[in-house]
Amino acid sequence: MPENINVHALLEGMTAALRRRLQEDGIDDPLMIGIQTGGVWVAEALHDKLQLQQPLGKLNISFYRDDFTRIGMHPQVQPSSLPFDVNDRHIILVDDVLHTGRTIRAALNEIFDYGRPASVILAALVVRSGRELPICADIVGEELQLSDRQHVKLTGPDPLKLAIQESK
């Protein structure tokens, strides 16, 4: 298991993969949306490296979670802000860790309440084992096989660091 993951190198790899993907699909002006909080940090870095024209969108998926009645509200998280019209646009959705897939399910539902995008591709810094829904990432920084007891956490925004923790 890699103790120290080089986030910087992962971001470079993702940037190159995103460039290839956008070129293949003939997309020249995509919108990028990061999921609060870690996904926004990753999205800020990718947005910068890709030099995208449109401002970065930020999504707080709290109101779309399926475990709301179990974990309650987190008012500290910043509100959603999508400073553009998503209708008929190509969207790059960015998160820090893809685990169960439930966050992405919630994020897609929220995006569709803003409008009907032409397409959505998913970029994740870390894709770990433990999927509970039929969701996969198009652009992957690093793939990790982890047990249920292991957690991967991104801290940031400066510097961005990945750590794997073990719970009892």
Added chain:
Amino acid sequence: MKQQDIQLDSQGRLRHFLTIEGLKRNILTDILDTAENFSTVGTRNVKKVPLLRGKTIANLFFEPSTRTRTTFELAAKRLSADVLNINISTSSTTKGESLLDMLRNLEAMHCDMFVVRHNASGAAHFFAKHVAPHISVINGGDGSHAHPTQAMLDMFTIRRHKQDFTKLTVAIVGDILHSRVARSQIHALTTLGVPEVRVIGPQTLIPKDAAGLGVHVYHDMKEGIRDADVVIMLRLQRERMQGALLPSANEYYRTYGLSPSKLRLAKPDAIVMHPGPINRGVEIASSVADGPQSVILEQVTNGIAIRMAVMSMVLGRGPEEEAEE
């Protein structure tokens, strides 16, 4: 022995929302922050989030209301809850059914929340004391006691314009004595750290215990409004005027109505608020109510976000035993 606040659950989270009195600053701040998150929902293509899907909320209005009832209803609908509006003056109380019987019937219909507006002080507390453990009660205004969601939407509006509560002078003008809005505002303002809260009105309309609430009392409006950052006008409840507490509407306007010239005594960037419905030319001049310093219609919009926040907080507390995150 201090009894535990009926509004809080065993972990100190909001279970009912009945009054601001006794709540800690962090709970009020959580409500404001959560409302901030909800404030964008109304501007979207789909003005709805699925948070309270499958929940049933009954609006029990024993007293007429347009703004409060519709904004509670809109808030519940924007959270995807199902809403039942029960206008009780036309319902079974006229057939002699007791409050408690009505409550049991609504429980039997599997409601999850009651929003209660009643002309008797303490009505919402009565409901909260008697409901089944899984049901939450929100006070939509009880007698002259409390109107906590109105006070919180006012705090939200103030924070949006003035940011830091701890540097503000807030003047509340009018019938303080009969106003549940003023009472809740005073508790909210002092809890959030506002150093100078003033109440302005004729002696007959200021409660005797006003000083005990931590406010300064003024009978001269020109003096009281001076250098205020926020001026809150209250509705003159015309029905009280028959009780000889007041001379006439004209006379009232001259002494306590907010005219452009009186407003000039407040800070130049002062905001003017009013919980509605406004009596133009009685407590406020039309030109002030519609003027650039008025945030009266913003208050209405903000009422939806605040009510969404309170509803989602009480219904989304999670289990009583701490769950593992």
